[in-house]
Amino acid sequence: MLARSLMAGVAGSLLLASASFAAEDSMTSDKTAAPQTTAAATDMSYKGDWRASKVVGLNVYNAQNENVGSINDLLVDKSGNIKAAVISVGGFLGMGARLVAVPFDKMKFSTEPVAYTGVSSNAPGAGGAKPPATTTTGSTAGSPAAASKPNPWYPDHAVFDATKDQLTTMPEFKYTTE
Numbered sequence: 001m002l003a004r005s006l007m008a009g010v011a012g013s014l015l016l017a018s019a020s021f022a023a024e025d026s027m028t029s030d031k032t033a034a035p036q037t038t039a040a041a042t043d044m045s046y047k048g049d050w051r052a053s054k055v056v057g058l059n060v061y062n063a064q065n066e067n068v069g070s071i072n073d074l075l076v077d078k079s080g081n082i083k084a085a086v087i088s089v090g091g092f093l094g095m096g097a098r099l100v101a102v103p104f105d106k107m108k109f110s111t112e113p114v115a116y117t118g119v120s121s122n123a124p125g126a127g128g129a130k131p132p133a134t135t136t137t138g139s140t141a142g143s144p145a146a147a148s149k150p151n152p153w154y155p156d157h158a159v160f161d162a163t164k165d166q167l168t169t170m171p172e173f174k175y176t177t178e
Contacts, residue, residue: 047152050109052082054154060087060107063161065114071158072099087160089167101173102160109155 052074060069073086084101091097160167 049153050155051153055109055158058109058155058158060158060160061114062163063159066164068160068162068164068167069097074104075101085158086173087167089164098168099173100167100170102162102170106160108159110157110159111155113156 056071056073058071059067060071062068069087069089071085072088074082075084075086077083082104085104085107086099086101088097089100
């Protein structure tokens with residue numbers, strides 16, 4: 001009697017296992033065909049678009065290459081269009097900074113690093129413009145290796161033509177719960 005129960009259990013396990021493997025094979029064959037066709041379409045349809053997660057956090061400079069803040073958030077309307085960028089202005093290491101919302105269409109984006117002017121007020125660490133990334137356009141003996149090309153998924157920095165003082169006098173942006 002124990003042998004019959006044991007044999008029935010083994011036979012049932014084998015039947016379930018074979019059904020499971022058969023179902024898995026049919027699902028994987030359907031899945032492998034779909035990604036191959038959509039991968040090519042995905043690569044082509046989003047070429048040149050930027051990742052929002054990489055735009056948030058970008059440094060914002062003005063026309064004089066002065067760092068005026070960083071993008072803290074993006075405000076999107078119900079149809080998915082970006083309407084405004086929330087910029088964090090002032091403060092030190094995020095403390096005491098205030099948020100201002102500026103129209104997104106007034107911002108410009110650059111894939112090239114900010115040009116370092118060499119003026120002491122713009123020196124790194126003094127709140128001015130950052131030095132450019134180490135890039136070379138040609139290779140010469142003894143020079144650093146050629147720089148990698150810009151990342152196609154996000155820009156290097158944003159440009160909004162206003163001084164820090166002008167941004168700090170703008171109305172403060174506050175997230176409302178109403």
